[in-house]
Every structure is written in C-alpha cells, then in structure tokens.
Amino acid sequence: GAVVSQHPSWVICKSGTSVKIECRSLDFQATTMFWYRQFPKQSLMLMATSNEGSKATYEQGVEKDKFLINHASLTLSTLTVTSAHPEDSSFYICSARWGQGFGNTEAFFGQGTRLTVV
Amino acid sequence: QKEVEQDPGPLSVPEGAIVSLNCTYSNSAFQYFMWYRQYSRKGPELLMYTYSSGNKEDGRFTAQVDKSSKYISLFIRDSQPSDSATYLCAMNRIGANSKLTFGKGITLSVRP
Numbered sequence: 001g002a003v004v005s006q007h008p009s010w011v012i013c014k015s016g017t018s019v020k021i022e023c024r025s026l027d028f029q030a031t032t033m034f035w036y037r038q039f040p041k042q043s044l045m046l047m048a049t050s051n052e053g054s055k056a057t058y059e060q061g062v063e064k065d066k067f068l069i070n071h072a073s074l075t076l077s078t079l080t081v082t083s084a085h086p087e088d089s090s091f092y093i094c095s096a097r098w099g100q101g102f103g104n105t106e107a108f109f110g111q112g113t114r115l116t117v118v
Numbered sequence: 119q120k121e122v123e124q125d126p127g128p129l130s131v132p133e134g135a136i137v138s139l140n141c142t143y144s145n146s147a148f149q150y151f152m153w154y155r156q157y158s159r160k161g162p163e164l165l166m167y168t169y170s171s172g173n174k175e176d177g178r179f180t181a182q183v184d185k186s187s188k189y190i191s192l193f194i195r196d197s198q199p200s201d202s203a204t205y206l207c208a209m210n211r212i213g214a215n216s217k218l219t220f221g222k223g224i225t226l227s228v229r230p
Contacts, residue, residue, distance in 0.1 A: 006161070034217070043206060043222040044162070093161045107218065109154075109161035 002028045004096045006110025013084055013117055021079045021113045023094030029074035030096035034107065035067070038091040050077055084117040091115075121145050124207055124221030132229050137194040141207035141221045144188065148209040148219070151183050153192045156204045156223070165205075166192065197228045 003026040013019050023033060032051050036044040048064075050056035050071035058064045066088075068080040077096075081088055091114050095107040124141045131137055139153075150169055154162035166181040168174045168190075174181045180193040190209070194201055207221040 004161075041225075043220045044218075046217055049217065091159070095161075107164070109163070112159065112161045114159065 002026075002096075002098070002108045004030075004094065004108045004110040006094055006113055008113060009111060010114040011116070013115070015085055015117055016083055018080055018082045019084055019115060021081075021092055021094075021115075023077045023079070023096065023110050025075045025096040025098075025108075028096075028098045030077070030098060031074065032097045033071055033077040034095045034097070035069060035077075035079050036093045036095070038093060038112075040091075044093060047079075081115065084115070086117045089115055089117045121219050122207065122209060122221045125224055126222065127224035128227065129224055130227045130229060131197055133197060133199060135197050135228070137192075137197050137201070137226060137228075139192040139194075139205050139207075139224055139226070141190050141209075142188055143190070143209060143219075145209075145211075145219075146185075146188070147211045149212050150210050151181070151190050152208040152218070153179075153181055154206045154208060154220075156206060158203075162206060194226075197226075199228045199230050202227050 005024045007022045035047045047062045048056045048058045050069050052074050056069035071077040093112040094110045097107040122143045152167040153165045155165050156162040168181050168183045171183050171185040178195045182191040204223045204225045206223040208218045210216045210218050
C-alpha cells in the first residue's frame with residue numbers, strides 16, 4: 001500500500017514554543033491531507049482538512065491560529081502547533097488521500113507524532 | 119446520539135477464537151465503511167473497506183455491512199496474538215473531501 005511518512009514520531013518541547021510536524025506521501029500525490037488528534041483511549045478527532053494550494057478547513061472548535069496547516073505541495077503538509085501548552089500534549093496523526101473518487105477509502109495514515117509539552 | 123457507536127470493550131479472547139467487532143451508525147448517507155487496526159503508538163492501518171451493504175472477505179477477516187439495520191461488523195477467525203490492537207470502525211459519504219467519522223475503537227487482546 002501507499003506510504004505516508006510523518007516526522008517526528010515524538011517530540012518534547014517547552015511551554016510557549018512552537019512545534020512543526022511534517023506529513024509526506026512518499027509514493028503518490030496527495031490531493032487531500034487530514035490532520036487528527038487522538039487522546040489516550042479515545043478515537044481520532046479530525047482537526048482540519050487541507051487541499052494542496054488552498055487554505056485548510058478547520059473543524060469546529062479547532063483554533064486555526066494555534067494549529068497552522070500548510071499544504072504547499074502534493075506530497076507535503078505541515079502542522080505547526082504555535083505557543084504550545086501542556087494541554088496540547090497529544091498524539092497527532094495525518095492521513096493522505098489521492099483522488100476524489102471513493103470518499104476517503106484510499107486514505108493512508110502516518111505513524112503519528114506524540115507531542116509532550118512540559 | 120453519536121453518529122457512530124462502537125462497543126466500548128476492552129475485549130480479551132484466547133488464541134484461535136472467533137472475534138466479532140461491531141458498530142452502529144445513525145446517518146443513512148454513509149456509503150463507505152472501513153475497519154482500521156491501530157497498534158499502540160502507531161497510526162491506523164486500513165484493514166477492510168466495503169461499499170454499501172454486503173460481505174467482504176480477506177484471509178481471516180470478514181467485513182459485513184447491513185445498511186437496513188445501520189450495523190457493521192468485523193469478524194476475525196482463528197485469532198492470533200498479533201491481532202492484539204485497537205480496532206476502529208469508520209465510515210463516510212460519497213463526494214469529494216468527504217470526511218471519515220470514526221467509532222471510539224475497541225481494544226482487543228488475544229491471549230496465547
């Protein structure tokens with residue numbers, strides 16, 4: 001199957017600093033990328049949807065100024081957590097989809113990034 | 119009522135058992151139904167997907183969709199310790215930029 005690479009796999013940062021997470025589709029062009037957040041023993045919560053070359057669409061309750069998403073190319077999307085605080089500590093996962101045909105059935109997930117803010 | 123409900127678990131079975139995992143949903147517009155497997159501290163991996171009602175089999179895994187009852191299932195035959203993971207159901211509608219709606223996930227443990 002297609003490969004989505006997410007980097008870093010884990011990061012620890014100080015409160016008030018910013019952290020950038022990268023999501024790359026390695027062997028296909030991702031027209032759409034999704035960013036999720038997952039708390040322990042909870043399901044995935046969609047944060048935003050981004051299409052290459054356009055602004056991301058954020059889900060209700062997600063602060064767009066805090067979670068900056070850039071999808072500058074068909075193989076790379078980045079999520080920047082700005083001025084991180086301990087409550088932002090979570091598992092962040094991206095997924096990438098090619099085409100628009102069959103819903104999200106061809107979405108492939110990255111391995112996730114565990115963010116810890118101290 | 120949540121759009122997708124999944125049995126909360128956790129679930130523990132002996133090796134070789136048949137496992138049945140289930141989800142119900144409320145939105146009749148859902149047409150695509152997926153099962154993902156997620157190992158601890160990893161991203162989800164797509165196991166099975168089905169369009170509309172019916173069954174789909176892949177090795178030891180069978181996915182069933184009953185749209186009339188708004189009920190989907192994943193069966194695992196001859197379960198193995200390596201099947202121990204969290205299983206998430208997900209579904210979405212037809213259309214560009216349609217978004218997945220996930221169940222909460224159920225953690226399965228297969229005892230050797």
